[in-house]
Amino acid sequence: MVLEKIAKRVPMRSSRSLSRTVMEMVSDGDLPSGTKMPTVRAVAKALGMSAASVAVAWRELVDWRVFETNRRGGTLVLGPPLAPRATRFDVMMRASEGIPFNLGHLTPDRAILPPMGPALLAVSQSAELNDQAPTPISTALRRAIEPIWPFTPNYLLAAHGGIAALEMALATSVRPGDRVIIETPTVSRILDILESIGARPVPIDYREDGPDLQQLAQALKTRPAAFVYQPIGNHPTGFSISQNWSAEAAKLLRDVRIPIIELVQTVLMHKQPWLSLGSHLPHAVVHIQSYNFFFGSDLRVGIAGGSDYYIDRMWQQLTFSSRWVSRVLQDALAFQLTDAEAQRHLERFIDTCRQRRNAFVSALRNVGFVLPETDAPPIWLPVSDEYIATNQMSARGVVVHPGSYFSPEPLASDHVLLNGTILAEGFEDMAQQLSRAADTRGLRGPMG
Structure with a gap:
């Protein structure tokens, strides 16, 4: 027995x-x-x-x-206890193995990234180098970030990338069984993190001007522990919040005592002014920006700015070990954001990415796809059947990711995710291949 x-x-x-x-x-x-x-x-x-x-x-x-x-x-x-795995990330990485061209991952083209050498040389002469006293953010990085932050932050903290900052924000505020409001579709890593914590996602649809406000009001009645969304360039749809959405959402959230966690993965691709609920609710917002898309995966620095209460909890978590971010990386990012020559390299990189994306979107529209006007790197492509489309493209040596990876529940229509900035030429040919894989006949658009 x-x-x-x-x-x-x-x-x-x-x-x-x-x-x-x-x-x-x-x-x-x-x-x-x-x-x-x-x-x-x-x-x-x-x-x-x-x-x-x-x-x-x-x-x-x-x-x-x-x-x-x-x-x-x-x-x-079920079986012996297993360490939590980033299921979606693992599947996406495995799906890329052995396939020549990855059109799905949100990664930059290494051939056009700004050079890192001048930044590393400059920071090697920093007076703060090898200071044993840890600080949440270096002096140089704070000075570089504060003028471009979308609101005046009460606290700034450097982390090992935007996703690492997001994970800390959730881990220090959410417990197993808690409900967390998320946009849908959303970054697949967010879903993996919530699963690892044991939290329950409460999804609300991301419309063209922001997460659905009626659904947000209903979701707040579930007594959530946090609200996570992307105010600028939602990945994967590319949509951003509007001024009106920001004002109305602030009214809904004004008296709710939960962290509002904002993630922005490609902030420099978007024209300013950048909107954030931190302009209305700085005491509750943890606004996170990632910069590795612009400077490469080895300069992986994310910054969290906003609520002193929630971000200090993240910092205290870091102080249990030596996981704070090296000043070499922080100051290198500061150099890339402020040095005049580095700025010129960065502008050329961004211009090239925009040109590539515009050319790709134009080619896709020419073969029948209906796509919205956005300035984010991803292209959220409507297809008849996401698995048929991904399998057919894989057979042609091209990785695209099915839309189901980006939602905790079935979406209203099928999509695949493309990185609009990685293709340097052959836009028309790739658009034709995607058209055949997607069977665009009768599709009504990205949110149809």
Whole structure:
């Protein structure tokens, strides 16, 4: 009997002791995969525990993916506890293996990136180099960032990329079982992070001027722990919030005591002024900007600015180890953003990316695709069947990503994601290939 096995091995009648014992039994093979577990009430009665304590243990085992629970089938053993995996990221990387041309990843063309040598040479002479006292952000980077931030931040913090900053913001504010409002579609890594925390996404549709405000109002009634969205250049649709959306959303969120986490992955591709809810609610907003698209993956620095309360919690998390960002990287980014010659290289890179994207969008429209006017690198391409389209393009040696990777639930229509800046030539030929794979007949547009 399962109950008898558990009762013999549990050393203490507590939820943590129970969950750890069950994990050991699953790992040892005493509770093999597929075993149907007794009800919470039955376990509580057999062990002399409260049903609430057993339920806590069961929830922990579900979070660790040891158990799977559903109303009709009860609770089943899945197998030994596994470390959380970034499922969507892993699938996207595997889908790219062995395929010559990656048109799906949001990565820059390395051949046109601004040079890094002058920045590294300049920072090697910094007076702050090798200072043992850690700080949330270097003096040089603060001076470079503050003039271009979309609002006056109460606190600035450097992180190892925008996604790393986003993960810290969520990890320090959200607990397993919490609800988190997210836009849909959204960055696939956000969905992976929420899964690793054990949080429940509450999706709301991203319209052309921002996340749907009626849906946002309804989602706030679920008592969420955070709201995560992209105010500038939503990945993958490319949409950005409007002035009107910002004002109306601020009214909805004014009295809600949760962090509002904003992620911007390609801020320099978008024309200013850049909008943010931080202009209305600086005490609640954690605005995150990533710059590795413009300077390469080895200059991976993201910056979080806004709420002193929430960002200080992120900084305190960093101080448990030596995970703060090297001043070499911070000051190199500052150099790239402020030095006159570096600025000219950056402008050429951005101009080239815009020219490529415009040429690609034009070629796609010429073969029948209906695409909105956006200035973000991604192209959110409507297709009849995303899996047929991705498989056909893979067979032609081209990686594109299915739209389902970017939503926690089925979308209203199928899409694939393209990086509009990576293709340097052959726009018409690639558009024709995508047209054949997508079967554009009858498609009504990107949000149809």
